[in-house]
Amino acid sequence: xxxxxxxxxxxxxxxxxxxxxxxxxxxxxxxxxxxxxxxxxxxxxxxxxxxxxxxxxxxxxxxxxxxxxxxxxxxxxxxxxxxxxxxxxxxxxxxxxxxxxxxxxxxxxxxxxxxxxxxxxxxxxxxxxxxxxxxxxxxxxxxxxxxxxxxxxxxxxxxxxxxxxxxxxxxxxxxxxxxxxxxxxxxxxxxxxxxxxxxxxxxxxxxxxxxxxxxxxxxxxxxxxxxxxxxxxxxxxxxxxxxxxxxxxxxxxxxxxxxxxxxxxxxxxxxxxxxx
Amino acid sequence: xxxxxxxxxxxxxxxxxxxxxxxxxxxxxxxxxxxxxxxxxxxxxxxxxxxxxxxxxxxxxxxxxxxxxxxxxxxxxxxxxxxxxxxxxxxxxxxxxxxxxxxxxxxxxxxxxxxxxxxxxxxxxxxxxxxxxxxxxxxxxxxxxxxxxxxxxxxxxxxxxxxxxxxxxxxxxxxxxxxxxxxxxxxxxxxxxxxxxxxxxxxxxxxxxxxxxxxxxxxxxxxxxxxxxxxxxxxxxxxxxxxxxxxxxxxxxxxxxxxxxxxxxxxxxxxxxxxxxxxxxxxxxxxxxxxxxxxxxxxxxxxxxxxxxxxxxxxxxxxxxxxxxxxxxxxxxxxxxxxxxxxxxxxxxxxxxxxxxxxxxxxxxxxxxxxxxxxxxxxxxxxxxxx
Numbered sequence: 001x002x003x004x005x006x007x008x009x010x011x012x013x014x015x016x017x018x019x020x021x022x023x024x025x026x027x028x029x030x031x032x033x034x035x036x037x038x039x040x041x042x043x044x045x046x047x048x049x050x051x052x053x054x055x056x057x058x059x060x061x062x063x064x065x066x067x068x069x070x071x072x073x074x075x076x077x078x079x080x081x082x083x084x085x086x087x088x089x090x091x092x093x094x095x096x097x098x099x100x101x102x103x104x105x106x107x108x109x110x111x112x113x114x115x116x117x118x119x120x121x122x123x124x125x126x127x128x129x130x131x132x133x134x135x136x137x138x139x140x141x142x143x144x145x146x147x148x149x150x151x152x153x154x155x156x157x158x159x160x161x162x163x164x165x166x167x168x169x170x171x172x173x174x175x176x177x178x179x180x181x182x183x184x185x186x187x188x189x190x191x192x193x194x195x196x197x198x199x200x201x202x203x204x205x206x207x208x209x210x211x212x213x214x215x216x217x218x219x220x221x222x223x224x225x226x227x228x229x230x231x232x233x234x235x236x237x238x239x240x241x242x243x244x245x246x247x248x249x250x251x252x253x254x255x256x257x258x259x260x261x262x263x264x265x266x267x268x269x270x271x272x273x274x275x276x
Numbered sequence: 277x278x279x280x281x282x283x284x285x286x287x288x289x290x291x292x293x294x295x296x297x298x299x300x301x302x303x304x305x306x307x308x309x310x311x312x313x314x315x316x317x318x319x320x321x322x323x324x325x326x327x328x329x330x331x332x333x334x335x336x337x338x339x340x341x342x343x344x345x346x347x348x349x350x351x352x353x354x355x356x357x358x359x360x361x362x363x364x365x366x367x368x369x370x371x372x373x374x375x376x377x378x379x380x381x382x383x384x385x386x387x388x389x390x391x392x393x394x395x396x397x398x399x400x401x402x403x404x405x406x407x408x409x410x411x412x413x414x415x416x417x418x419x420x421x422x423x424x425x426x427x428x429x430x431x432x433x434x435x436x437x438x439x440x441x442x443x444x445x446x447x448x449x450x451x452x453x454x455x456x457x458x459x460x461x462x463x464x465x466x467x468x469x470x471x472x473x474x475x476x477x478x479x480x481x482x483x484x485x486x487x488x489x490x491x492x493x494x495x496x497x498x499x500x501x502x503x504x505x506x507x508x509x510x511x512x513x514x515x516x517x518x519x520x521x522x523x524x525x526x527x528x529x530x531x532x533x534x535x536x537x538x539x540x541x542x543x544x545x546x547x548x549x550x551x552x553x554x555x556x557x558x559x560x561x562x563x564x565x566x567x568x569x570x571x572x573x574x575x576x577x578x579x580x581x582x583x584x585x586x587x588x589x590x591x592x593x594x595x596x597x598x599x600x601x602x603x604x605x606x607x608x609x610x611x612x613x614x615x616x617x618x619x620x621x622x623x624x625x626x627x628x629x630x631x632x633x634x635x636x637x638x639x640x641x642x643x644x645x646x647x648x649x650x651x652x653x654x655x656x657x658x659x660x661x662x663x
Contacts, residue, residue: 076293079297212301214347215301215339218297219347
């Protein structure tokens with residue numbers, strides 16, 4: 001089985017409160033913040049690795065190709081995924097500002113045509129833009145079945161289909177999709193028994209988290225190939241369809257008011273807050 | 277908020293992608309697997325044994341060795357590993373220093389091919405634990421005076437003597453024991469369970485409580501001919517090992533110092549006395565700036581030390597300078613952090629007293645602060661002040 005995993009780097013989500021808006025309001029700036037792989041994408045890499053290995057013996061039984069679109073230094077983000085165990089990387093050079101979900105999906109469509117994977121597995125959304133669209137647009141462009149918000153994936157029908165558990169309001173919806181397909185993953189996809197590939201013994205329990213890149217993994221990642229393209233060299237001509245007009249921070253909250261009595265509180269809740 | 281490290285001079289820029297990846301991996305490991313539980317282990321006086329397998333799986337044991345199941349990392353990556361581990365606890369870093377620099381390193385450098393094949397892969401995976409027996413109750417700074425003796429017999433060697441302050445001594449599967457054979461210091465691999473070999477834990481420690489410390493007893497302990505490390509004679513053997521370990525300690529101390537600084541800075545920003553956060557007072561700012569300055573200097577020392585080691589030009593006296601400086605500065609930083617934290621600074625709730633007490637041991641082991649002073653004094657004057 002061959003899986004294509006698109007990943008993106010984002011400003012360190014643990015320091016998201018340090019993200020600023022540029023003085024002219026034209027863009028969000030994250031200068032000085034460490035760039036990390038989007039957490040949902042890291043989960044997608046983990047899910048793809050679990051689908052293509054024997055978890056008990058740690059032998060690789062398939063191929064995971066990781067790709068990313070962005071400036072040249074996303075190579076480091078790709079290396080991180082290769083260090084976790086992915087086989088190859090593809091870097092598509094492009095400026096962060098000149099992209100939206102539609103452009104990314106168009107790029108991935110071309111990579112799909114080159115690679116012909118059995119599955120595309122990606123994070124359900126990026127924690128910076130939060131648009132939650134790339135997987136869906138890609139599936140539409142490719143005419144492939146899609147299963148979004150996956151919290152479990154089980155290979156079925158001798159590897160010709162997947163049964164995917166989807167996070168939905170109030171429960172889990174199980175759907176079966178024929179391969180090839182596009183799957184976007186949610187947090188619980190890294191649960192210890194979330195992936196069943198028919199190779200890893202059912203008794204094997206993974207840790208409830210994506211794996212650490214081992215030192216040997218890091219050393220071998222140095223030797224793994226990362227192919228480079230540009231958006232133009234792939235023949236993608238799509239322009240972003242979304243135009244950002246202006247960014248501004250939420251207004252600062254006004255200071256609270258101290259009240260002297262219950263009477264006054266009730267009055268204010270009625271006349272000012274208008275909640276009673 | 278996750279720990280981002282202290283990097284005032286943007287030293288991160290000077291690291292390779294691979295070194296950065298190693299650092300962030302170990303940092304996450306410490307954050308997620310070590311810190312939640314380490315204070316409890318410290319209080320109970322137990323080593324977090326459940327982590328040994330994970331250390332092995334990540335490749336953190338003997339990471340600088342090439343082959344035999346080890347990752348073959350460069351010296352800077354090795355240093356960063358120990359720095360991040362010691363941000364967790366000096367006990368954890370000591371475990372890795374001993375396993376890597378004091379056990380796997382001599383087996384790799386001075387051992388026979390059979391000894392390497394037998395021990396290195398298991399030690400790398402954390403399936404076997406090693407210890408290093410050099411120090412004796414009456415011979416610490418002066419290892420050349422050791423009383424432990426080896427005598428040749430027709431079946432091998434008979435060892436007699438006592439070793440003390442041995443990290444992992446009573447949990448080790450193999451001990452690298454240094455003993456005098458015909459007046460010459462030699463290394464022996466003594467396996468757990470060998471008749472005449474026993475170990476006893478040392479209890480009642482204020483420091484390195486999340487680390488096992490023991491005493492080793494060799495009483496007419498017969499080891500086979502194959503126990504001898506064939507590749508080295510004299511004090512050069514153990515001193516080469518110590519040099520590798522000291523290199524790691526110089527890095528490790530930065531980790532403990534960073535943990536204390538971060539904690540003190542955060543605390544000073546939150547803690548209000550009189551009219552504002554205590555971080556707003558000059559005396560507190562002075563302490564914080566001293567801490568940051570010394571951390572930054574220590575980082576630059578270590579990075580340069582690592583690059584020298586990489587290019588094969590490192591002198592052992594240069595390692596002495598870094599170990600001596602970085603540990604004493606980390607100790608000062610821990611004390612200042614404890615001061616800033618006030619009464620809270622003495623509790624298990626915060627890491628600073630734990631680091632402070634740990635660093636008291638680090639100050640003494642692997643060549644005391646004063647001995648490193650004499651090593652450097654001799655190097656620059658040509659005059660020995662040892663005796």
